[in-house]
Amino acid sequence: MNNLYNGIKERLFYTLGKRPDKASLHDFYMALSYAVRDQMMTYWLDMPRHPKKDVAYLSAEFLIGPQLNNNLISLGIRDEAKEALAEYDRALEDILDVAEEPGLGNGGLGRLAACYMESLATLKVPATGYGIRYKYGIFKQLIKDNQQVEITDNWLHGEWPWELCQPDESVFVGFGGRVENYVSDRGNYRVRWVPDEQVVAVPYDVLQLGYRVNSCNRLRLWRADATETFDFYAFNIGDYLASVEHSVAY
Numbered sequence: 001m002n003n004l005y006n007g008i009k010e011r012l013f014y015t016l017g018k019r020p021d022k023a024s025l026h027d028f029y030m031a032l033s034y035a036v037r038d039q040m041m042t043y044w045l046d047m048p049r050h051p052k053k054d055v056a057y058l059s060a061e062f063l064i065g066p067q068l069n070n071n072l073i074s075l076g077i078r079d080e081a082k083e084a085l086a087e088y089d090r091a092l093e094d095i096l097d098v099a100e101e102p103g104l105g106n107g108g109l110g111r112l113a114a115c116y117m118e119s120l121a122t123l124k125v126p127a128t129g130y131g132i133r134y135k136y137g138i139f140k141q142l143i144k145d146n147q148q149v150e151i152t153d154n155w156l157h158g159e160w161p162w163e164l165c166q167p168d169e170s171v172f173v174g175f176g177g178r179v180e181n182y183v184s185d186r187g188n189y190r191v192r193w194v195p196d197e198q199v200v201a202v203p204y205d206v207l208q209l210g211y212r213v214n215s216c217n218r219l220r221l222w223r224a225d226a227t228e229t230f231d232f233y234a235f236n237i238g239d240y241l242a243s244v245e246h247s248v249a250y
Contacts, residue, residue, distance in 0.1 A: 004077065005084040007035025020088050028090055029068070029098040032081060033161035036071050040207050043216035047126070055120060055127035059113035062131050062219055063105030064206070067162045069096050074209040102162075103137015103155040104221070121210035121217045133163075133204050133221035163204040163221070170202045172227070200225040 011031035012018045018027050064070075072078040082092045104110065113129065120127040137153035174195025184190050206219040 002080050002084055003039075004032070004035055004080050005087055007038060008032055008084055008088070011035055025090070025094055025098050028085065028088065029095050030159075030161055032085070032095060033068050033099075036068065036075065036077070036081075037161060037207070039075060039077070040071060040209060040216060043209065043214055044207050044218070046214075047216060053126070055125060057113065057116060057120075057127060057129045059109065059129065059131050061105030061107075061110030062113050062117070062129055062221075063107070063110030064102060064114045064117075064208075064219070066096070066099035066101055067206075068099045071209055074211050076212055100155050100160065102160065103134050103153045104131065106138050117208045117217060117219065118211070121208050121215050122213060124210065124213060124215040125217075127217045129208070129217070129219040131219060131221050133223045135223075163206050166203045166205060170200050172198050173201045173224075174198050198227050200227055 008028070008031045009020065011034040012020055012023055012027060015034055016023070016027055016030060018031075023031070069078075072081050078092070085092050085095060105114070113131075117127065117129045135154075135156050137155050139150040140153045142149045142151060174193070174197070176196035177194050178196075180192050180194055182190050182192065202223045202225055204221045204223065206221060208217045208219060210216065
């Protein structure tokens with residue numbers, strides 16, 4: 001049996017809690033994705049973490065597309081994946097149809113940013129792409145009665161296997177507010193910014209492989225959380241909407 005076969009089996013059993021004979025197409029997609037990500041981690045963790053130069057690519061969008069097929073091709077293990085899935089009487093094409101389209105971009109800007117990240121990894125240039133982890137993307141389009149109908153693109157309705165949450169690296173981000181003047185303990189004139197509101201920015205890393213090279217970069221995408229997700233005082237006095245106002249806002 002090849003490595004991917006064993007990886008799929010382990011992920012089905014230990015991560016998803018499913019036996020192969022009871023697993024759905026989506027379960028096999030998740031298990032294969034985790035098994036592929038395990039192989040990608042070797043490239044990421046073996047790279048030097050403090051290069052002399054590191055490119056920082058900032059973009060509001062990264063239209064990276066479904067990741068499973070891209071990563072299989074970059075690792076050169078697409079045929080191995082086919083063989084592994086055949087042992088479970090599953091076809092790779094059926095699994096790829098289940099892959100989520102991450103709602104991280106909308107058009108040319110996002111696709112250009114994704115292409116730059118792929119090229120940098122292939123050229124072995126250390127780089128990090130910084131962006132936003134959009135929860136709902138833009139929208140999905142349906143055609144009903146010859147009319148366009150927009151529906152919510154809830155692409156993060158479940159766990160996305162290609163991201164690594166890094167909650168220990170969360171930071172506070174301030175918005176609005178005012179500037180105050182004060183005198184320090186040593187009698188020096190100082191200025192400080194007092195934000196009107198703050199959110200907790202939680203980072204997620206999405207590995208970006210180079211094509212057929214032992215090189216791997218990352219996207220660092222940020223999620224915004226409220227500093228206080230639940231107001232017990234508002235809840236206790238019966239103002240249930242106000243008790244979750246902050247968490248809904250972000």
